[in-house]
Amino acid sequence: MKKITITILTIMLSGAMFVACKKKDDPKPSNPQNPNEQEQITTLKLILTEDGTTNVSTFQFADLDGPGGNPPTQDNIVLSANKTYHGRIVLLDQTKNPVDSVSNEVEEKKDIHEFFFTPAGVNITSTYTDFDTHGVPVGLYPDFATGAASTGTLKITLKHQPGLKPTSGNGDITIGETDIEVTFNVSVL
């Protein structure tokens, strides 16, 4: 009996010691992690090349300090009437050095991502030119066609749809998680 008692005692005390001593290698509170080490998207660039020309214009939305803090900066998109533009979307993480191109990751994982372009009040239509392995649009390289002069907005949405992205048709904006939702003011002159 005494042996059992001593054994129990020893096990428990050693357990207590184990608890008391572990986790020594943790960082100190006074040395916090710099939040900029986290992956984030700070910048969306829409690069438009006018069809049949070398006229390139770039419009960007940038929030270099992430959500909150300083408000984001945003360009107004100005296009000419009755033209076609070949677009390219670049996503950047400008908190990293060198700057990280997040759009490359979207391209690699095109089966779970899709951009959607929603104009309002402005005469502009978009056409997908790039597709995932199932033939469903991705939208990193959209074409835009402008109509008569008008002003309004263009909303660009990137949805993250792991296991949810449709495998046929043109995709579905209502499912998945929103990675990007940026609304530009657009003038067609």
Add this chain to the structure above:
Amino acid sequence: MLKRIYLYSLAGICMPLSLAAQIDSLQLQQVEVVGKKKEIVPTQSQVELSGKALDRQRGLSLGEMLQQLPGVTALQTGPTIFKPVVQGMYGQRVLIMNNGVRQESQQWGSEHAPEIDPFIADKLTVVKGASSVRYGSDAIGGVILVDPKPLRKEKGFGGEVNLGGFSNGRSYVGSGILDYGSGKLPGLSARIQGTYRRAGNLRTPDYYLKNTGLQEYNFSYALGYLRRKAGVEIFYSQFNTRLGILSASHIGNLTDLQRAIASPVPLEASGFSYDIGRPYQKVSHELFKASAYLRTANGDKLSLTYAQQFNNRQEYDKHKPLNDSLAALDQPELELHITTRIINLAYDHHIGNNMKGSVGLSGIMQGNIYKGRYFIPNFKSYAGGVFLLEEWRQHRWTVELGLRYDYKWLQAFFYEGSILQDPQYRFANFSGALGAAYQASEHIKLRANAGTGFRPPHVSELFSNGLHHGAAAVEIGDKNLRQERAYNFSLSAHLQYTRWVGEVSAYYTHMDGYIYLKPVFPATLTIRGAFPTFKYTQVNANFAGIDAWASDSLSKHFSVTSKASVIYAYNQATHERLILTPPTRVENGITYNFKLGKKIVRPFVGISNTIVLHKQHLPDSSDYAPAPPGYSLWNAQAGMSVKMGKQSLDITLSCTNALNERYRDYLDRFRYYANAVGRNVGIRLKMSF
């Protein structure tokens, strides 16, 4: 260095278990003889869940069990995360004393449930109203005491096995306790205890809730050498859980949230599965406690307690990093690690025949570290308190008087841009309590209590800054918040006439500098779209309410029980109602007890009904969706004890939400996304030996 820290931190904030254990016993559901010991009448309103009433809730989480008590509700994040709400207060304002040690984790978060295995508890007590003097600053809303059974005094082995199985989520739970008392060395005793709990996707009346399973395993042991004159005891417990979060609740921005609210069913369907995928929480909590006491010849007692706790919380977003090499690491997007050390010294004394009390010192030191996404900063803090509590009793009167002084030093560490910030804060103040109890007659006990306490703002309230995923909100702290002070008054009457017993308590709390999240406009624009934005704001607020319960043994066979809680909480300046306070709640039950042979002890069947009213008069634009309509649920229960030689087997059958009602609860954040769970049939077995 360590020694110096302990000197700085003559801190702590908890009282010896003995004081807590003296609290009288109020038995709901069923009136049992409490024994011959002289009943102590506390002056503060409190309710208790123990014995058979506790057994009937076994297998649920702590917060869910406590909802049985009048005046106690829960802030829910889906069907598995329950955070206790006492008379409309929650979070930092409600302290949980786990085996005499204040539970220190990330209790500021409304989706952070207490990391406690309820199977450890033999008794759960909720003390309502400001309890700062006894339990330390912060406890301005109330205290939940989780008390295990005292260690075994008799020689030999004893124990208990609990098993449970539930239809909804196909969940099951097993828990065992083994107690040992030494014969050779009287006073030497030990206990080991463990629990395993598993659940799969829960189901509403119409559909499964994707990714709402959980897996929990807990373990504890205690070892004591307890003699009349002196004793030492150690206790260790470990709590580990992995909790799935409803997939449809992790959303990208305001547009996604509005889409989710507009949809009558969650936007992600699923069948049954035990798998827990992203998003999920993984939390572990360890507590180690060592205590010792010395008792003098006249019964005075000096006790010293040291406790340390480690809490590690990992939150995995739905979304892995886009970068493949980062994604392959499968790390949590948010990790918080808090270490707490507490030391308490208390001297329980008698002065003459009519007066007794306790005087003590307590110290607490804490360090918090975050990894991953910034939400709250790193911090370290040292706090200390000194208190005096005296109780005077004569004839029918008990008078209590308490005074406490607390000091807290806090330094936070975080980056603003790329510059390290390290602001320091100091908070110090008094808490006080005055109470009286009067045994007016053998039928009526009256109690009155006035208490005041303060709560330093928490780092989350001072420095939160960022996107609260899941909540799809930007939350912004305020570095200039001051202490919150509560003035709490309560009156209660305990009535007992033959077979009828009941209690009604009324309370009023004035909060000077009540801190809450206030919506601010416009919404914050980010690259992910617009997010509703909330800022921690201080206002003067008032809470007034009534909790009541009554039980009547109508005859030898029938007994009825009723409970009701009403609360009215409002901003003093604008007279607007405060959000996230519980709607009015009424519960009624009837139990039929009968006889069934000699081997079957106390069989019963019962049904009960819970009505929760629609939460009305909420300020406009205070919420993403209006408060859901009220609802009424029917539950049924049956049980008996079967004698098997020296042992007995307790069997309880239960059915909650028996009519498979479709409803959503105002205090459940997942009401935006899905209905609450449907019918759940359960069986519980308890074998004591």
